[in-house]
Amino acid sequence: MYLDTGEKQECFGCEACVQVCEKDAVRMLEDEEGFRYPVIDTDRCIGCGLCRHVCPYGNTMQNTVQKYVWGGYHLDPGVRFDSTSGGAFSAIAETFCDENYAVFGAEAKGLLVFHSYITDIREVHRFQKSKYSQSNIGHSYRQCKEFLKEGKKVLFSGTPCQIAGLKKYLGNCDQERLLTVEVICEGVPSPLYMQKYECHLKKKYGCGIDAIDYRYTGKSLFASGRWDFEAEKTDISERRDETGRREQGDVQYADKRVRKKTIKRDRWVNPFWSIWLDHLMSRPSCYQCQFTTTDRAADITLGDLWGVHLYCPELYGRNGGASLVVCNTENGKDLFKKASKMMYGHELNLEEALKYQGPMYKHISENPMRGEFMHDLEGAMDYQSLNKKWAKRPTIRLLISKYIWGNRQKVAWWNIRNPKKKGSGA
Ligand SMILES: Cc1cc2nc3c(=O)[nH]c(=O)nc-3n(C[C@H](O)[C@H](O)[C@H](O)COP(=O)(O)OP(=O)(O)OC[C@H]3O[C@@H](n4cnc5c(N)ncnc54)[C@H](O)[C@@H]3O)c2cc1C
Ligand code: SF4
Ligand code: SF4
Ligand code: SF4
Missing domain, CATH: 3.30.70.20 (Alpha-Beta Plaits)
Structure with missing residues (x-):
């Protein structure tokens, strides 16, 4: 270890x-x-x-219970819009929180991602949306143990390695009132990349990042309302003086006018996704992750319902996002069966779902060029040069398949041919 x-x-x-x-x-x-x-x-x-x-390293998980696999999305379009996949996490949290509860999850402030907790379900928005950076756990495990000892119900969410860490930390502590939810995880990227992006924005606009939504499905150039190739949305606050001059680099104006600005980049032209998914900048442990197996660490596993347009197009629902839910324990099953009343969807076959979920059965492989990439990332190479050297540009074929004849069009065609099986379309 x-x-x-x-x-x-x-x-x-x-x-x-x-x-x-x-x-x-x-x-x-x-x-x-x-x-x-x-x-x-x-x-x-x-x-x-x-x-x-x-230390959970080397400890294999064992779930002997027959899994319950489910696909679908939250019936409230607002919740679905505010979530990454189909909003299953919010449905689970709302169902769990009746009385004397606490919910732990990953929250973000600018680029900083950290674990915290809520004791009022109306604050669940703090944990919604995937932050693609490893969260700092802080005192969450200690706090969770204290809550359990006080007799509180606790819902703890995080990556599989964080859930495994929590369980090892809790040891013999009574876990009857604990429910754990993990995300399907194929790794976490180096935070240096986004820090470089922020430096670039500071030079250009004189300000850092207020908030970042990695998978925004609102209005953008091409990807509007589309979950399977959303945009990244970065909010910044530009500072200008009264004549309209923008603060840049070290230049600071005494009389500042703050102007909110939003930058959106569609999925297929965003260098972050190209570099990260090329496995050039993941945490070393992610290349040998012991949690990428069907024996899961948590009671419930959540992910995107990838492949929905191919094996259950009735759950595509106008491409607003869909969740894959895998219940690994009896507790997980009981809770989710109640939560699914807030959702539209149905049970799925595990083998079929696995075909589109690599991180459920194998870890990512390290890109042989990782060393060279990290050298450039750590060094003085600026953000634009880094992207120029390392990010792949989308091919015309890919762009056609995404924007002209993509999943959405295929599902629309399927709906025309199968009017009786059509999804709710919410
Ligand atoms: C780093 C990372 C990698 C992922 N990789 C995949 C993947 O390869 N395939 C796939 O199908 N799904 C993946 N997911 C999961 C997916 O993006 C959604 O988070 C999941 O489907 C839940 O979506 P939701 O709509 O139910 O709810 P949401 O409201 O979007 O879910 C929020 C949940 O995610 C947790 N969360 C958010 N960010 C973090 C973080 N940085 N660390 C720990 N927990 C976090 C919150 O605590 C909360 O439980 C990944 C998520 C993360 C954070
Ligand atoms: S738990 Fe603390 S005191 Fe004990 S061996 Fe580890 S570092 Fe040392
Ligand atoms: S951080 Fe977690 S995985 Fe790393 S040494 Fe500590 S307990 Fe082990
Ligand atoms: S891939 Fe594995 S080791 Fe890496 S963050 Fe995810 S669960 Fe943890």
């Missing part, structure tokens, strides 16, 4: 070792790639071994 070997692929960054140490001798520090790893302060350490004991 990482704490003994120092091998980076053996550390998921789940932070269980940090939270278990009663001497506060473990801290997470960023390496040159921007990923965080635990470092032990030998002056404080008393050698109790707890940090090694809670």
